[in-house]
Amino acid sequence: MKLIIAYVKPERFKEVKKELYKAEVFRMSVSKSRGCGEQKGFIEILRATTQEVNLLPKIRIELAVNDDFVEKTIDAIIRGARTETMGDGKIFVLPLEDCIRIRTGERGSDAIGGVSIYLSDKKRKEFEARKK
Ligand SMILES: Nc1ncnc2c1ncn2[C@@H]1O[C@H](COP(=O)(O)OP(=O)(O)OP(=O)(O)O)[C@@H](O)[C@H]1O
């Protein structure tokens, strides 16, 4: 399991969401964020000339995914967010120790959500029964 944290341009977020949906990634947390990268936030064109950084608005997206969804998620974010200009954003991939669905007490891949090759037999059967 991985926790994917992405920072994207606010004006690209709608497109990112669309691409994630197409990749069947629906579970996410989103918040407003401010930050800067290499350009220290200075118009994302020129290098900073002062001693301060300028924090620009970004959207932070957090997604906990099973291992078979990591690359699909990254690709979808890139498809939605890339404009080939500075400040397009960054994606961090962190190992994820555990996930617990509070309602049921399910843990790990079963609790992440969605159909994954990593589901337990019990959870997989539950999904199949739902389809019928
Ligand atoms: N090393 C970092 N640690 C934490 N957050 C970061 C880091 N780098 C970038 N970010 C976050 O990602 C946002 C977008 O970064 P940005 O795309 O400008 O990265 P960059 O390395 O400057 O690449 P580019 O040269 O394409 O602009 C930043 O505003 C900040 O919120």
Ligand SMILES: [Mg+2]
């Ligand atoms: Mg930058």
